[in-house]
Amino acid sequence: MIIDCDVHHTRKHVRELLPYLPEPWKTEIAKYGERKMNAGILQQEGGMRWDTQPPDGSPPGSDPAHMREQLLDRYNIAYALLSGSGHHITAIPDPDYATALVSAWNDHTIAHWLPQDRRFKMSLWVAHQDPAAAAREIDRLGGHPDVLAVWFSSTTRIPFGHRWFDPIYEAAQRHNLPIGIHPGQGGAMLAQPAPTAAGMARSYLEWHVGVSQLYMAQTANLILEGVFERFPQLRFFLVEGGIAWLPHLMWRMDAHFKGLRQQAPWLKRLPSEYVADHIRLTTQPMEEPRQARHLLQIFEMLDAERLLMYASDYPHWDFDAPTALPSGLSAHARERILYDNAADFFGLPARLRAPDREGRV
């Protein structure tokens, strides 16, 4: 006779648990499935707008023709910077696997997307957990005329100002490609640190609120570590982190630098002065003050007419149409944010000469 003390049984589908779950988890798991162990927080189902699934049932954002119709044509988008959906990759402990994955992403975008519409441009994925390999990827594809940027997931063990990343920055500067930082999965797998300055977030709601803290920390670290003295042409743009924290950060850095400048002796200007030359922010998602004029005041404080660039976050659930910019903005400011700032930053044609979908000017 035998006693087996360890037999792993399972349920056929998570739905079988539903009768035994109380609300609100019953509804949550019925609608979205179980929370993934790699983040531990609930994300909306794929984070997608319900209406963005292509007619053939393929995933939202996977069909160039459908995106062209639903985004580019509908909203008069002259250029769309494709940024993919692999923000977990820089959290993967195996750098060789991660490097292979981002290269495959990049080649797939070049093969399947760029030929479909001249308005599609792309950000080049890199696995920054291996800076030398990331630099090689930039050298491999950074000269492609439709590659406008290098793309970082924010998920990292080491703050981006550290010299560990210098090989990437050398390559990006050599190819004159700005680096976009997009929220990743802080706290998951490799990812140090936790996603907020106080530790793990409980929910996707709290995590999403906290993205701006990460961008504040990275912006301060990049500037105070002297990255922009080491790489005077290097530029970053911060995606999905909001905007209204930037005046605070600039002013606090300047105030503290005045008393403690011996701790960053390589800086030749006030910390805030590096922002205009090296940092841009994108619009989505925008803060929502109760008084619209407060957002306009923030726009003035951070010089949004130069620093802010429109982004829709299509096909994600919190997509912002171009009309999401605050009313009360001057026509000039609106044009700069919707087009000119990004054209200047990425070296795209000026507004009146933007091509149509066949590439005609």
Place this chain on the structure above:
Amino acid sequence: MIIDCDVHHTRKHVRELLPYLPEPWKTEIAKYGERKMNAGILQQEGGMRWDTQPPDGSPPGSDPAHMREQLLDRYNIAYALLSGSGHHITAIPDPDYATALVSAWNDHTIAHWLPQDRRFKMSLWVAHQDPAAAAREIDRLGGHPDVLAVWFSSTTRIPFGHRWFDPIYEAAQRHNLPIGIHPGQGGAMLAQPAPTAAGMARSYLEWHVGVSQLYMAQTANLILEGVFERFPQLRFFLVEGGIAWLPHLMWRMDAHFKGLRQQAPWLKRLPSEYVADHIRLTTQPMEEPRQARHLLQIFEMLDAERLLMYASDYPHWDFDAPTALPSGLSAHARERILYDNAADFFGLPARLRAPDREGRV
């Protein structure tokens, strides 16, 4: 014959290393000594204003008579909330030792400081790594008429919204004591997480810039975890973290809550609406925008006339006199920030009835 493969030699004083060190470290170590291992970042020598050492050579801030003269009398301070200098204690892994230490701090303040001047009031230290013990300390001394608050170091393994801290919050609410949060030593000893949202700071300069990120994370965590629904009378005040980030945080929380409210179903109001009833900020150190009107706009956005309370940070190096408030502020706002807001918050007499140093009204 013997070969000893491990013999620990040392130098008599760190000064002996100076001839072998290049600048700027030679000067730094000569002036400030070696960086402490518990934080790994340089702090100014004790962080003190050079002129605050009492005439007898004792440490800055250790002599009630000297503080009375240099701070209270000189600046017409009606009440001074003594907050001590033990912000490392909540990072100590031994909770019994930490609890003994904060109790000793509290008893010492009651014995040596409160009898010296009626204007001295105190914040009660607690070792929040042991919530039950911290609650007992609040019950032991929270009824003392000169105890106006409970004092948290920000150094914590767990975000403050977690129910782990509920015993402390029950006790603080029972005694009607608001909780002050002061920067601690994130990244040192017990302290999870690192002091910024991107990981360890390189320098004291970067660490100090990052304090506001921690306060943003804690404020979001307290509100989104529903602490103020569980403890409707509980209040917090955030010390030394700046102010201009609060509008951003309120607006971003509200914007995201509108789409994700099922993740914090216990909230009965918009996240920002909890701020006015439950959160206060102190003034020092203030952000320094190049245009003074920008700070006044921020004051309006966060309702500084109700939420902001003056603090000097005496005797620290970045002390702010009451005159550090921005010019352009109305006399009414100035009075509220310098006195009325704190009087309301801590239950002190209204301005015209504030006592003199002998306690006469």
